[in-house]
Amino acid sequence: xxxxxxxxxxxxxxxxxxxxxxxxxxxxxxxxxxxxxxxxxxxxxxxxxxxxxxxxxxxxxxxxxxxxxxxxxxxxxxxxxxxxxxxxxxxxxxxxxxxxxxxxxxxxxxxxxxxxxxxxxxxxxxxxxxxxxxxxxxxxxxxxxxxxxxxxxxxxxxxxxxxxxxxxxxxxxxxxxxxxxxxxxxxxxxxxxxxxxxxxxxxxxxxxxxxxxxxxxxxxxxxxxxxxxxxxxxxxxxxxxxxxxxxxxxxxxxxxxxxxxxxxxxxxxxxxxxxxxxxxxxxxxxxxxxxxxxxxxxxxxxxxxxxxxxxxxxxxxxxxxxxxxxxxxxxxxxxxxxxxxxxxxxxxxxxx
Numbered sequence: 001x002x003x004x005x006x007x008x009x010x011x012x013x014x015x016x017x018x019x020x021x022x023x024x025x026x027x028x029x030x031x032x033x034x035x036x037x038x039x040x041x042x043x044x045x046x047x048x049x050x051x052x053x054x055x056x057x058x059x060x061x062x063x064x065x066x067x068x069x070x071x072x073x074x075x076x077x078x079x080x081x082x083x084x085x086x087x088x089x090x091x092x093x094x095x096x097x098x099x100x101x102x103x104x105x106x107x108x109x110x111x112x113x114x115x116x117x118x119x120x121x122x123x124x125x126x127x128x129x130x131x132x133x134x135x136x137x138x139x140x141x142x143x144x145x146x147x148x149x150x151x152x153x154x155x156x157x158x159x160x161x162x163x164x165x166x167x168x169x170x171x172x173x174x175x176x177x178x179x180x181x182x183x184x185x186x187x188x189x190x191x192x193x194x195x196x197x198x199x200x201x202x203x204x205x206x207x208x209x210x211x212x213x214x215x216x217x218x219x220x221x222x223x224x225x226x227x228x229x230x231x232x233x234x235x236x237x238x239x240x241x242x243x244x245x246x247x248x249x250x251x252x253x254x255x256x257x258x259x260x261x262x263x264x265x266x267x268x269x270x271x272x273x274x275x276x277x278x279x280x281x282x283x284x285x286x287x288x289x290x291x292x293x294x295x296x297x298x299x300x301x302x303x304x305x306x307x308x309x310x311x312x313x314x315x316x317x318x319x320x321x322x323x324x325x326x327x328x329x330x331x332x333x334x335x336x337x338x339x340x341x342x343x344x345x346x347x348x349x350x351x352x
């Protein structure tokens with residue numbers, strides 16, 4: 001996981017902001033009231049509140065945005081609003097999206113920035129990550145571990161004890177305890193009391209999960225099925241699976257269409273509990289191969305993606321959370337379908 005490039009990261013941020021804003025004199029810097037921001041910078045015509053995070057992922061950026069939100073109402077130069085700025089070593093796509101939703105400016109130490117200040121708009125993108133490091137995603141989003149986040153997001157208003165999380169997720173209590181501590185460190189959960197936790201910001205947690213999620217980790221069989229339409233292909237596939245007693249859930253574009261009929265689809269994607277059998281492929285007259293694909297059969301490493309599935313219009317559909325995650329890997333109108341689904345997942349939390 002990338003960390004601060006050096007202890008003087010805030011000093012480097014301050015220097016970069018001065019250059020970007022083309023200031024003739026240096027900022028005057030001050031510490032705001034404790035707990036509001038890491039640094040406040042003032043210069044003629046502009047005042048900035050800067051919150052530094054050592055990683056530009058969704059969890060850290062979301063936490064910084066919440067922190068800066070406490071400065072609403074604070075004023076800068078001549079009573080103008082103070083400009084909130086998230087600063088990180090490198091700002092990823094998800095973090096940029098969160099800042100755009102919240103109307104918060106950002107800068108990274110890799111040379112990128114998106115700053116909207118009075119009389120100045122600075123938009124710089126395309127510089128590579130100077131602080132890239134290899135490593136696996138945070139373990140809270142590993143296939144089995146992510147069941148805990150899944151349970152919390154399926155009931156975002158509810159506070160869960162660790163025993164309740166273990167029972168609902170099927171994850172042993174020792175691992176749940178470690179995962180809850182990790183989620184607290186990532187600022188993704190609030191401790192309601194000494195025993196229970198609740199998801200803090202469902203959209204930030206969802207974005208952090210999606211950022212780490214990799215549909216390609218599933219065992220995926222791609223191929224072609226005949227049919228006059230995608231709906232007919234989906235119906236034939238569902239009938240074959242149900243006649244065999246297979247546990248399945250439609251996801252991706254087909255799942256999104258079942259949930260809200262927002263976007264038509266060509267590729268029918270289904271999650272399966274059990275491995276794909278040659279007899280099933282033969283019954284479906286399934287032609288395996290990469291060209292002209294219209295069916296993806298995906299077998300996850302863990303049963304978590306099938307949690308919360310429900311029957312809709314005669315077919316089992318994955319939980320909307322899972323459909324949203326899987327749309328990340330889909331072509332066609334997947335980004336549009338994902339945006340629409342995200343708007344409806346947590347209506348009380350929606351920011352645009």
